[in-house]
Amino acid sequence: MNEQRRQILEMLAEGKINADEAERLIAALGRDREAPPPTQPRGKPKYLRVVVDDRSGEVPSKVNVRVPIQLLRAGVRLATLVPPRAIDRANDELERAGIGIDLSKLKPEQIEELIVHLDEMTIDVEDADSTVHVFCE
């Protein structure tokens, strides 16, 4: 019997709490014990990895890319210095290429949030002849 349970029973014996309250307190102790330990926050990811293994063609091909997350951060910070007129032209070109991204809305604070959540991201695409694996490490 642990110390907390003993204290609850002593309080019940002394009449400080009634049986219902004691039962609730003991149940709460059990819930605390069953609760999973809080997950340790993983360190911030350092690299974005893209690994592609394609065996569908006559010649097998492999792509292995490792991009430092710091490069992403530095790129966005540099992009904030680009004049609005140039950003508008870049947005037009992106839209023409079918990429609907508004560069003027890309802020360093948002990229920090994105980087934190990138750690939880893993993309696995597998078929008979090829695999694509995108993850952070």
Place this chain on the structure above:
Amino acid sequence: MMPQVVTVKVTDDGKRFRIPLIPVLIVLSPILVLAALVLAVACLVLRINPFAAFGRTYRLYTALRGLHLEIDEGRSTVLVSVR
């Protein structure tokens, strides 16, 4: 920390070229100084803080450390690695 070495391999025979960046930067320093002056003038014309621009460009350069790009197709390989 600044990148020190770039490894490049774009051949079928597996030869790698290791390029030490600091000696290359020292050799190119006169050109880099001129380029920096031109960029500073361009920043002033475009009303961009040149110090912020140089600082962020330097950050981008230092962030290249750890970049690794490798594409294998049959016997051909393209490899770019920054350390």
